[in-house]
Amino acid sequence: MSYNHLQFIPQSIPEKTGFNAILEAVGNYIHTPGGMDLLSRVRPASDRERVGELTEQTSEMLFLFRQDHSVPFSKIDEISEWLNRAKAEGTVLGLESFPSIRAHAGLARILRSFFEKHNETSPALWTIASELQTATELENEISRTVSDQGSLTDNASPELKAIRNRLTGRRHALRSVIGKMYKKASSEGKASDEGPTIRNGRMVIPIQAEYKRKVDGFVHDVSASGQTVYLEPVEALQVNNDIRHLEAEERRETERILEVLTTLVRKFRPLLTRNRELLGELDLIHARTRLGLIWDGVIPHCSGEQKWLIIEGRNPILLLKNRRLKTGQKAEEVVPLDLEITRQEKGLLISGPNAGGKSVALKTVGILAIMYQSGIPLPLQPHSELPVISGLFLDMGDEQSIENDLSTFSSRLKWMKDTLQKVDGNSLVLIDEAGTGTDPHEGGALFQAFMEILLDHQANLIATTHHSALKVFAHDHPLLANGAMEFDQETLTPTYRFRKGIPGSSYAFEIAGRMKLPPDLLRASRKLLGSQRDRMAELLLDLEQRLQDTEESRRQYEDLRKKAGKQEEVYNEKIRQLEEQRNSKLNEAYQEADRIMKDANRMIEQAVENISTKGKTDRDYVRAERRRVSEHKKKIRKRLAELNAREDTGANRPAENGLPEIGDRVRISGGNTTGELIEKEGNRAVVMAGGLKIKTRFGNLEKAEASGENKADRWKASSYTKTFSQEPVSPSLDLRGMRGEEAIRELMLYLDRAIAGGLNEVQVIHGKGEGILKKLVHEYLDKRKEVRTFGMAPWERGGPGCTEVSFE
Numbered sequence: 001m002s003y004n005h006l007q008f009i010p011q012s013i014p015e016k017t018g019f020n021a022i023l024e025a026v027g028n029y030i031h032t033p034g035g036m037d038l039l040s041r042v043r044p045a046s047d048r049e050r051v052g053e054l055t056e057q058t059s060e061m062l063f064l065f066r067q068d069h070s071v072p073f074s075k076i077d078e079i080s081e082w083l084n085r086a087k088a089e090g091t092v093l094g095l096e097s098f099p100s101i102r103a104h105a106g107l108a109r110i111l112r113s114f115f116e117k118h119n120e121t122s123p124a125l126w127t128i129a130s131e132l133q134t135a136t137e138l139e140n141e142i143s144r145t146v147s148d149q150g151s152l153t154d155n156a157s158p159e160l161k162a163i164r165n166r167l168t169g170r171r172h173a174l175r176s177v178i179g180k181m182y183k184k185a186s187s188e189g190k191a192s193d194e195g196p197t198i199r200n201g202r203m204v205i206p207i208q209a210e211y212k213r214k215v216d217g218f219v220h221d222v223s224a225s226g227q228t229v230y231l232e233p234v235e236a237l238q239v240n241n242d243i244r245h246l247e248a249e250e251r252r253e254t255e256r257i258l259e260v261l262t263t264l265v266r267k268f269r270p271l272l273t274r275n276r277e278l279l280g281e282l283d284l285i286h287a288r289t290r291l292g293l294i295w296d297g298v299i300p301h302c303s304g305e306q307k308w309l310i311i312e313g314r315n316p317i318l319l320l321k322n323r324r325l326k327t328g329q330k331a332e333e334v335v336p337l338d339l340e341i342t343r344q345e346k347g348l349l350i351s352g353p354n355a356g357g358k359s360v361a362l363k364t365v366g367i368l369a370i371m372y373q374s375g376i377p378l379p380l381q382p383h384s385e386l387p388v389i390s391g392l393f394l395d396m397g398d399e400q401s402i403e404n405d406l407s408t409f410s411s412r413l414k415w416m417k418d419t420l421q422k423v424d425g426n427s428l429v430l431i432d433e434a435g436t437g438t439d440p441h442e443g444g445a446l447f448q449a450f451m452e453i454l455l456d457h458q459a460n461l462i463a464t465t466h467h468s469a470l471k472v473f474a475h476d477h478p479l480l481a482n483g484a485m486e487f488d489q490e491t492l493t494p495t496y497r498f499r500k501g502i503p504g505s506s507y508a509f510e511i512a513g514r515m516k517l518p519p520d521l522l523r524a525s526r527k528l529l530g531s532q533r534d535r536m537a538e539l540l541l542d543l544e545q546r547l548q549d550t551e552e553s554r555r556q557y558e559d560l561r562k563k564a565g566k567q568e569e570v571y572n573e574k575i576r577q578l579e580e581q582r583n584s585k586l587n588e589a590y591q592e593a594d595r596i597m598k599d600a601n602r603m604i605e606q607a608v609e610n611i612s613t614k615g616k617t618d619r620d621y622v623r624a625e626r627r628r629v630s631e632h633k634k635k636i637r638k639r640l641a642e643l644n645a646r647e648d649t650g651a652n653r654p655a656e657n658g659l660p661e662i663g664d665r666v667r668i669s670g671g672n673t674t675g676e677l678i679e680k681e682g683n684r685a686v687v688m689a690g691g692l693k694i695k696t697r698f699g700n701l702e703k704a705e706a707s708g709e710n711k712a713d714r715w716k717a718s719s720y721t722k723t724f725s726q727e728p729v730s731p732s733l734d735l736r737g738m739r740g741e742e743a744i745r746e747l748m749l750y751l752d753r754a755i756a757g758g759l760n761e762v763q764v765i766h767g768k769g770e771g772i773l774k775k776l777v778h779e780y781l782d783k784r785k786e787v788r789t790f791g792m793a794p795w796e797r798g799g800p801g802c803t804e805v806s807f808e
Helices: 013-017 021-029 034-039 049-065 080-086 096-119 124-131 136-145 159-185 208-215 236-294 316-323 358-372 408-422 440-456 466-474 506-516 518-529 530-613 619-647 711-725 740-756 772-783
Strands: 006-010 196-197 200-209 217-222 230-233 309-315 336-341 347-351 391-395 427-431 460-462 480-488 495-502 665-668 674-681 684-689 692-697 701-703 732-734 763-766 787-792 804-805
Touching: 006 013, 006 408, 013 021, 013 358, 013 391, 021 034, 021 236, 021 316, 021 358, 034 236, 049 124, 049 466, 049 530, 049 701, 080 096, 080 236, 096 124, 096 136, 124 236, 124 347, 136 236, 136 466, 136 787, 159 200, 159 230, 159 236, 196 674, 200 208, 200 217, 200 236, 208 230, 217 236, 217 347, 230 236, 316 358, 336 347, 336 358, 347 358, 347 440, 347 466, 358 391, 358 460, 391 408, 440 460, 440 466, 466 480, 530 692, 530 740, 684 701, 732 740, 740 763, 740 804, 772 787, 772 804
Parallel strands: 006 391, 347 460, 347 480, 391 427, 427 460, 732 763
Antiparallel strands: 196 200, 200 230, 217 230, 309 336, 480 495, 665 674, 665 701, 674 684, 684 692, 763 804, 787 804
């Protein structure tokens, strides 16, 4: 089936956006020649059906990796040339080809078996792998006849084994004869010191040239100096001849065996050819998934309509650049991009200072769209949404051409013409620095008209600009929204964070002032700019400052919330310690009471036994035993009363200022914890302290008026705790970025609030990463009695990065 591919204008878009670098990185994980062939032909798909296939394949491969299922790929060599040679009858493949052919057949068999085992969770991958065919006969025959080192085994045939056995015997005999002759010649002073060697395939001994006629044999070679001749002794002649004859027989048998193997390869050639393609397809899916794993990539949702929702999207080119840094080099911070274009909108106009990240944001959107439609996992959050686009049209204003006599502006005009001819409602148009390259007023008007036509075509549009007129145009147009790259006005440095809703200032005068340009120059510049435009710039600066102040207030609130949470944790720890102390004292009391009762029982049993022994007639003895038992009962009652008093300390003791009443400020004895008495039932009381409900005995409480706080302070504290306790609890907690100990403290506080707030189910977001934080969270949840169940969230609600918790 043929599919349409994403059209690029200009054709250099893969290079400009960095997609070529992404494909190069994918190539680092390719195992098969077929996979490398497919990689060289990768073009992002534009058919929704094909994009769905690609993303489904990658999602299944991601699932296998995240379930710790290692896909059994291994490196294999190219076999196409050998398969083509084997096609013709009578050809014989070289011995070196068969291990590679066997490796191909073996990998196909292993992968088919692997994906068949996981066919329920990986149906799209199994659809490909199920077409792989096994060649067991070929594998077994090559394994039997060819060793892993690429030589024929002795068991390749009975004839070969017999020939090699005879060869071994004759070579042993030859070494014996040669050794004996060399030893004799050496003892007579005729041989040189280098020892027996091989010349022209025959074993010889080195003889000094002046003695060559005194040793019977045949000279096969002479040394470079001419002082040594290499002579085959007459005694070794026949043995050498036998060996040469057997070697010729071995070669003929080897040729015959290789011819049989080649015939077998020819039989399986169509199967091997098809397997090569299927292995390449699986290999490419595996490689692009492996690349995505290095940045914890995901496959976002496909928005049914032209909606864009990029949540914490990071530029993959910058991520790769950081990975290539050498030890000691500082990594560049990659600020996540949050960007949304709703279904009611068709585009964004991004403004802000130079070097503030506008172009990077533009390229990030482009590269994420291309990668998504190529089936590569993206570095963003899983609940992001991307549409399927039919074409990508990118204008970076840098398409000068000396050869075609095009200036920068002329090249932009040509790009506009080509774009208008081919753009449609599913296209994405990216324009960097709209309106530049010519007169600012004319350029701004030209690009405004161009963008209006694009919006009439319902194309997706994202543009960056410094032109105020275009910012006003975006504000007025119903399908466009303004946005800006944030700038820190205190330090006059970019934060690289995108903010939608308002246009941004270029900060030209502010940056110029920071660069210490002369004040006269700046004053003259502002005057030339005109008061109206200068006023607009001031309004933008003021608006951005207000937004930054609001963000700072939000951060301060978050800090205060965390501090309050830590204080609440301290209170919880104190309550836990008090509860442990109370339980310890109760256990001691129960154990002592149990011991007392056992002593009493033993005494009564002993008294009964004594009375039975003495007999009923000894009345004085019976009376004495009764008195002894009665006295022991009094001691027991007294001791039990003491134990009850210890357990109920102060329960019936009136406080100096009278007993506390509902609404009174009270202090829990034995500590400094104070709060409001909100419930009392018998000797049980509930105190609200710091937003927490503390259960204790009423006798442990005393009025806290003596602390010096007045009624107004008490009313404020009471109002605060009530407000704090009634604050709604969020159904989810985000722990990402926290260290282990801090995260568990935050989780403990959150679970207490959720349970107190009556929530039945919550979600804990810990991210995927290396899994350390997830492990700590699960270990803590396993210890909480109130937790009924917990487990990974479904993919549509966060997947492995989230844990869903339900309570008893």
